[in-house]
Amino acid sequence: xxxxxxxxxxxxxxxxxxxxxxxxxFKLELTHSDYKLISDLxxxxxxxxxxxxKNKEGKYNIEENPHMAYVxxxxxxxxxxxxxxxxxxxxxxxxxxxxxxNKDEKKENYSNLGVFTFNEIxxxxxxxxxxxxxxxxxxxxxFACWVESILCEKNNYINLWLCxxxxxxxxxxxxxxxxxxxxxxxxxxxxxxxxxxxxxPGF
Numbered sequence: 001x002x003x004x005x006x007x008x009x010x011x012x013x014x015x016x017x018x019x020x021x022x023x024x025x026f027k028l029e030l031t032h033s034d035y036k037l038i039s040d041l042x043x044x045x046x047x048x049x050x051x052x053x054k055n056k057e058g059k060y061n062i063e064e065n066p067h068m069a070y071v072x073x074x075x076x077x078x079x080x081x082x083x084x085x086x087x088x089x090x091x092x093x094x095x096x097x098x099x100x101x102n103k104d105e106k107k108e109n110y111s112n113l114g115v116f117t118f119n120e121i122x123x124x125x126x127x128x129x130x131x132x133x134x135x136x137x138x139x140x141x142x143f144a145c146w147v148e149s150i151l152c153e154k155n156n157y158i159n160l161w162l163c164x165x166x167x168x169x170x171x172x173x174x175x176x177x178x179x180x181x182x183x184x185x186x187x188x189x190x191x192x193x194x195x196x197x198x199x200x201p202g203f
Contacts, residue, residue, distance in 0.1 A: 007037060007073055011082065014155055018087055021154050026091075026195060027202050033060075033090035035069040035082065043072050057081045060089035067093060077164050083151035088144025097199020098139050103132050114139045115185055115197045116178075139198060142178030146186070146194065149179065 015035075023029055038046065047054045050061075058071045058081040069085035071078055092099050101110045111119045114135060121135040122128065145168070152161035168176040185194050196203040 011035075011037065014079065014082065015086075017155055018083065018151050021151070022087060022091070025191065026200070028091060028095055028200070030087070030090050030094060032065075032094055033067045033069060033086060035071055035086045037073045038070050040072060040074045043070070046070070058085040060085045060093070062093055077160065079155075079157055080148055080152055080160050080164050083155075084144045084148040087151060088147040089140065091147065091200075092140050092143050092198070095200050096139075096143070098136065100199075101136075113197070113199055115142060115182055115194060138174075138178050141175055142182045143194075143198060145175060145179035146182040149183075150191075 019029065044054055046052065052059060057075045057077055058069065060069045061067060067090065069082070069090060071082050071085060075081065098110070098114045101113070107118065111117065116135060116138045118131065118135045121138065122131040125131040125134055149161045149165070152158055165176065165179070168179070182194055185197065189196075192203055
């Protein structure tokens with residue numbers, strides 16, 4: 001039996017540490033995102049109601065107010081998932097200029113924006129009409145994985161991330177390649193370089 005109260009206290013401490021790091025490193029705060037711990041039973045019910053994929057360990061839902069990061073607490077990587085869904089997707093949704101771009105805007109307004117630029121994605125996408133969604137997806141997931149790895153390290157869960165990263169490389173290669181690209185930019189241009197490419201305020 002999972003003690004939800006104790007789990008809640010544990011998560012609150014992780015959140016406190018993570019919020020402090022995000023504010024000190026990036027000068028950003030989540031203002032429109034929250035999280036919910038969810039059992040596998042309730043997750044399956046939610047997926048049936050909303051027609052979501054049941055195989056995921058969590059989901060960030062921008063259709064709720066506030067946006068809600070669901071975290072499955074019975075999974076091995078639930079700590080890492082919290083960082084990915086709440087801080088990774090949350091910061092991206094609330095602040096990234098890439099996320100705020102409308103598909104109907106003139107392409108020149110965003111053609112070179114992103115760690116993966118739209119021009120770059122357009123060249124390698126088989127169907128031009130899919131380029132915009134793929135551009136958004138790769139930047140969104142790449143950023144979420146990148147933030148997840150950073151917060152795992154800052155909260156002394158780097159081994160958890162390394163274990164998950166090995167699985168990602170095998171099972172979800174596209175996600176891992178997105179992360180690798182973000183890490184490459186960080187090495188060459190620093191964390192600020194990543195944020196600048198995604199159009200975060202203050203960079």
